[in-house]
Amino acid sequence: MSLTATAAVTCDVRRTGPPVDQLNDEALLAGLGAGDPDLTAAFVRRFASKVYGVALAVLGDPAAAEDVAQMAFERAWRHSSSYDPRRATVGTWLAAITRNLAIDAARVRRPCPVDPETLLGVVAPTREGTEARAVAGEAAADLRAALRRLPPEQARAVVLAGLAGLSASQVAAAEGIPIGTAKTRIRSALTRLRRILADSGGDGD
Amino acid sequence: MTDPACSCTADVLAELALGVADAEARASALAHLERCAACRAELRGLGDTADALVALTPEVDPPDGFEERVVGCLLTARDAAPLPRRAAVHPLTRTGRAGSGHHGVPRPAGAGGHRPTRRALTTVAAAVAVALGAVGWALSGAARGPVPNAAMTTGALVSGQRSVGEVVLVAGRSPWVSVAVHGETGVGWVRCELVERGGEVVTVGTFRLDGGAGHWAAAARTGSAQVRQALLVDAYSGRVVARAGLAATS
Structure with a gap:
């Protein structure tokens, strides 16, 4: 390929x-x-x-x-x-x-591509100046801010799943938590992020 | 979500949207999603959020020479292989896009095989897209590849006094046109027409605007040197809903 x-x-x-x-x-x-x-x-x-x-x-x-x-x-x-x-x-x-x-x-x-802390770092504020960022604009800023407002354990869970592609069981293993807890954190975090995007008009729905 | 199964499915929608649900949960959820529009809509919203999350990743300059290597490889691949097949209908609409199918272009076979959810969901979308294809379009084989010394003209699409998009026309041996509509034109199906200098009208195709917006590319069947205007015409009433001046420059 x-x-x-x-x-x-x-x-x-x-x-x-x-x-x-x-x-x-x-x-x-x-x-x-x-x-x-x-x-x-x-x-x-x-x-x-x-x-x-x-x-x-x-x-x-x-x-x-x-x-x-x-x-x-x-x-x-x-x-x-x-x-x-x-x-x-x-x-x-x-x-x-x-x-x-x-x-x-x-x-x-x-099995685990990168350290969770490293992944969390990639959703920090980015450098300025590109057209793509200008287009992403406010909704992206809102989402980034929302990530920072999430409880840290939820932010880690959704970033591990969303960026690293870890399953709930893998998130559970990485975080040392029960799988049910990992699922709840992932679901809660993504749902909350979606709500914030929708409120900012960036969800497209 | 009135179906009792909705509550079970809701528990795994986030994992589905992120592409990380395990096989058992995925199979169960897909069976429910096939018959539950509410859960499909929820999944689509979560999928969009998952995409937005990824897009937050900071940009990093690639190593020197990366862009040149990529472009060289793309052009080499283009020359060595047939152009990618075009969908019967350019996916202007989200009608058939279930879950995170938007970004769910086919994943490599055998890779990430425990996460085919997006593919499976996209299959539903593909069926809808094919159904819409009756009035759709395809890039013709003649539209393959660029030609040397091609001329390109652009024009702002205007509806009334408002700018609602942009038309790009690339002339040459195999001319093609790209149309992006961002405004609320309020029309579903539109016919794209190119008006040549002599007044002859060349129809590019009929396309659907979703919420007044859409984007497509298609063989133009004419060249920018002859085209002075592009029109979007309501496919049902024949009313011109937007137009773009395309006076060729040299």
């Missing part, structure tokens, strides 16, 4: 109109799906840090994260038509793809 060949990038497409970097995310995704070199390059350029960041957060290994990030872009190319703008931004869709791939890779590599 992974792409192994490399090739020099030659974009000899000459365009009229605005620079491709000014196009919206959906147009770039459409260009990726159509195999357009310019738009493909712009898409990768726009989301490389996002995709690599998600993969690195789950895997904790730069080399493995790079492999998974590349696979994620390939997956996005092959399944660009499955994107639904009513559900999420392109960045969120792509992050979810990356997360799934990274979790699969992490399972092959080791």
Whole structure:
């Protein structure tokens, strides 16, 4: 599945109109799906840090994260038509793809991908400046704040399940708690986060 | 949620949404979800939240050369293999999206096999998408790949005095058009038409707007050099609901 060949990038497409970097995310995704070199390059350029960041957060290994990030872009190319703008931004869709791939890779590599404290750290406030973050905007800020307001044990449970892909039994083992408690923490945390997103208008429902 | 099974299913919805439910719980919940719209809606909301959670992950600059390698590989793969098959209908709508199916593009076979929930749920979505395909569209084989010296024009979609989206038209040997509608146009099915300089109207296809919004890409069957305007027309009444000027530049 992974792409192994490399090739020099030659974009000899000459365009009229605005620079491709000014196009919206959906147009770039459409260009990726159509195999357009310019738009493909712009898409990768726009989301490389996002995709690599998600993969690195789950895997904790730069080399493995790079492999998974590349696979994620390939997956996005092959399944660009499955994107639904009513559900999420392109960045969120792509992050979810990356997360799934990274979790699969992490399972092959080791039972528990990264330390819980490390995972909790990845939901801390992020650096400023990208368009993707601007789009995610207020809802993301609300969700991040909501995570910090959760009881720590709930935040750990939902992050372990949501980012590391641990099952309830694995969360229970990692936290040294009964499985029923782990399930309750996961459910309570995600439900509460959903409610906050809906209140902020970011849930899309 | 009036079905007694709803309470049992509710206990595992969060794990389903996060993709971490065990096999037994998943099987039981899926059986219930097939007949319970309320639980499906709940799962979809939780799935969106799970996605939003992942998207909070901080960005990290990849190693030098990463972007070039990825683009090179993508273009190499594009040239070596058929383009990905397009859905009969671009998933404009969330109608068929159960659970977290939105991000549930197929996972690798044999990997994460104990979490096929999203796939299973997406199967339901796929059936709905196929059903909608009767008035849908597909990128034609002729739409494959870009061509050198292709020209691209963009235009803001305007409905009344409001900007409701954007049209991107890529010309060349296999022209294609991308349309993103963000505004509340209040119309379900719309026909996308391209008006050429000579007045000839080329129909791109018929698409569905969900809540007045949607996004699609399709073969344009014309080139931007000939197109001066894109129209979204109410598929039932024939009323123009939005238009975008696409005057070609050179």
